[in-house]
Amino acid sequence: MTLDRRALLTSAAGVAAAGLLAGCGGKDLDDLLTQAATVPREPARLTWWVSEIPSRRGAVVADLIIRAFERRHPLVRVSKINALSTSDGNRSAIATQLAGGSPQPDVYLGDTTWPAQFGHASLALPVETLLPTGFWDAFPAALRDSSTFRGSAYAVPFFTDSTYLFYRKDLLAKHGLRTPRSWEELLHTSRTVQRAGDVETGFLWQAGVSESLTANVTEFLADAGAEVLDARGRAVLGGAEAERAFSLMADFTAHGVSPRTVATYKESDSQDAFANGRGLFLRNWSYAWVNASNPKVSHVSGRIAATLRPGFEGTGRSGVSCAGGWSNFVNPSSQELGAAVEFARFCAGSEVQRLLAQEAGVIPAMTSVLSGPQARAAGDPTVLRAADLRLVARPVQTPYYPQVSKALYTPANAVVRGSLSPSAGVRAAREGLRTALEGKAL
Structure with missing residues (x-):
């Protein structure tokens, strides 16, 4: 199955791309998923498109996450690309860049409303088969629903917003x-x-x-x-x-x-x-x-x-x-697919999720962290009561x-x-x- 970059639908900001867009160099999807399943054993560099994450104590939360990842993966270096401040503006900007086949950013932070649009347009790598068994059990059902389009997930949870x-x-x-x-x-x-x-x-x-x-x-x-x-x-x-x-x-x-x-x-x-x-x-x-x-x-x-x-x-x-929030998407044109998928999964893992509870003014996506010591220490009622919410997904x-x-x-x-x-x-x-x-x- 060859990736087919279909016409990206008109966004709220008025950006449209008509006709078939350039594919990922004609690469087969199975080949891309094979590459994405392996963490590189030689030096690699990633770019992460990320907006400012609200901070509880003044730290730059994205930098803390990058340093934690690089400690676990010393061969991989991650640099930031500063995203725009609004969801609609980000969607238009990143879609325009990816539609041209750009290999950067390798990973991009996107709204939970994006997966169907970006998956349909082949602007995000389908990651369902790259996630461990039982992965979604750790996250709210509404988050899985919004991350999935036609049976495949196109986004990896990062933080929710309620x-x-x-x-x-x-x-x-x-x-x-x-x-x-x-x-x-x-x-x-x-x-x-x-x-x-x-x-x-x-x-x-x-x-x-x-x-x-x-x-x-x-x-x-x-x-x-x-x-x-x-x-x-x-x-x-x-x-x-x-x-x-x-x-x-x-x-x-x-x-x-x-x-x-x-x-x-x-x-x-x-x-x-x-x-x-x-x-x-x-x-x-x-x-x-x-x-x-x-x-x-x-x-x-x-x-x-x-x-x-x-x-x-x-x-x-x-x-x-x-059900709001932001997830990480993997650029299918990335030259470092294995490292990119590993970074997205790392952001969804318990180490980063606990870090978010402690340092960030957002709600961690991982359900178990909401009742953990980091969440209790933060003293934020929006985190402490997150488990009581009835989350509903937008259409x-x-x-x-x-x-x-x-x-x-x-x-x-x-x-x-x-x-x-x-x-x-x-x-x-x-x-x-x-x-x-x-x-x-x-």
Whole structure:
């Protein structure tokens, strides 16, 4: 079987490659997997495309990992290539580079939403047969699902990112209010504290026209018990459950609990507003705890807490989190496939996973590490409560995921802005999903 580098689908940033792209020098996939299965016994050099990893104590986490790997493999030297700061920007940049057959980077850090798109386009080496038996037993099922396309894994777990409800514990205590157990209660609690003049905004989240909103929509739909795609990958979004989720997004802005500007917010916007004391509640990824609890950058340090996201009244569902995070992918054009696969596996191993728990402001992907001494010593509630989450995957198991994501976030943003009713937003999303899954969307 020869690797066929198919047309890379249009990304959210507008990068497209039409027609068949250059293969890996015409190499046979079996030959590539044979090379990848052997760690080199002579000097080798690797490049790792990696973005900055949040740090708990100021260390450059990527450098710590590289040094640990080089101690285990003294013949291999690893250098970094600094990746971009956003998922969409990274996807476009790395896809453009790999589509031309570049042998570098050998390993690249990518979002958990990428495997189907990159696997379909032959921009990532299928690694399923290169992983030891029982490998996936150490990781959440949702992570394996998002890493797999048509029965093969195209990504090796590194760290996960989950979402939580961060809140001002001092303000809840002042008003004798408990942590909300439902979205309806959160709306009421927010208005109570806002009317008292103690906070400007009740609930901060991300509703800008981007992947950030897709993650939020995925969670609200799961809260309500609404499906996006069925087991066969067909769009089935609809019904009272989906409308309940879209109505909640409209209620946040309609009742003034969220500012109208939330329709432009991404993660950093909402996090900055919360750290500056403008919000009572914040939905954000786990790394927000490190930033909001740092007295050097946060005005609310020492006055915040984190808990699982609430659910809707009467559903019995709470603690839902979108399954996020970053994994390592292997460039099939790498000249050092054996070393590249070994590095990706090393990052998924217990040594690095414990290092992440101790040094990084992210959640280790390996489940057992979450209850280990490094996680407990970190004292981060997002790590300590990670095992309690109900992880849900975005509809990523399609090479058309960028278009699928757009089909969700575009009407959802219109609902938040008030220019589309919740029922109309659900209908628009369903039709957009169907078009996207047929490969007809831009």
